[in-house]
Amino acid sequence: MKINSSFISLCLSLVGGILLISSLIDYLFLVFPLQFQEQGWQINITNSLVDRGIVPLVGISLLLIGWWIYDNNINGKSLQIIRLPVFIISSILGLIFLLLVPLHLGNMNSVSGELMAQINQKVSQQQAQIQGFVAQLDAIAKNPEQLKQEIEQRNQVINAGGVIQGQQLEPQQLELLTSQRDQLQQMLDLSQKPEELKAKLQEVETRLQNELKExxxxxxxxxxxxxxKQSLRTSINSLMLSIAYIVIGWLGLQMMMIKSNKVTE
Structure with a gap:
């Protein structure tokens, strides 16, 4: 029984130690080179640390199970000097994950504000384009001769069966050309009625503005x-990891202190 327990304890401790050490090395390579001034780097590092946070936790858990088997089934002297750093590392990791929660929430709020500003800027540009387009339509509508030329050019292509410079247009292109001809004809008719033209242009602008608003x-x-979603997912996971690491670290340190006091007594 001792041999089996010793083997199991050794395997669990070995695998747990490898997981813990390899994850810490992975963290070091992940954070370097440090770029604390860049918000994007902070967000990416936070997400990466949290996504990898379960690996060292599993390693520490395997170490604890291995040590428990060793203490309860094997008559041997436990190496407290090895266990102490593990509990300290667990406490430090818990503190790090706890600090990542407000940091990530603040960064995501800042990113969200920047996205809103970009959207507003884009909308303002598109609104200016709509106004320019409507003004262009107004200018065209006030030039009946140009309208007649545009309509005549399209009529020639339509009457020729969609053939332009010896090339046959696709059905969709011909349909679009016909629609343009009809719209230009409508504008030509409205050019003789200023009030109706103004109302029509206002209708077009309102429709485009509503579509842009949507x-x-x-x-x-x-x-x-x-x-x-991103802020809640990462923050909640980081908080849960923090609780797990802190509980393991502090309880482990307290148990070692109690055991050390008993030995000294």
């Missing part, structure tokens, strides 16, 4: 949803 709302909701 796109803006969809982009804002999408950006907020992504930021919220």
């Amino acid at each position: 796109v803006e709302n969809n982009e804002i909701k999408k950006a907020q949803s992504v930021a919220l």
Whole structure:
């Protein structure tokens, strides 16, 4: 029985130690070179640390199980000098994951604000484009001769069966050309009625503005949803890892202190 327990304890301790050491080495390579001033680096490092956070926890758990088997089934002197650093490392990791929670939430709030600013800037540019487009339509509508030329050019292609410079247009292209001709004809008719033209242009601008507003709302909701999911997922996982590491670390240190006091007595 002692041989089996010793073998199991050794295997668990060996695997746990390898997992813990390899994960710490992975963390070192992950964080270097340090770029604390870059917000993107902070977010990426936080996500990577949290995603890998379960590996050292499993390693520490395997070490604890191996030590428990050793203490309860093997008559031998436990190496407290080896166990102490593990509990200290667990406590430090718990503190790190705890500090990552407010750091990540702050970074994600900042990123969300930047995304909102980019969306607003993009919308402002598109609104200016809409106004310019409507102004261009107004200018064209006030030039009946140009409208007539544009309509005549399209009529020639349509009457020729969609043939332009010896090349046959696709059905979709011909349909688009016909639609453009009809719209230009409508503008030509409206050019003789200033009030109706003004109302029509206002209708076009309102429709485009409404479509732009809908796109803006969809982009804002999408950006907020992504930021919220990312911040909550990483923050909650980091908090749970922090609790697990701190509990293991502090309880382990307290048990070692109690055991050390008993020995000295």
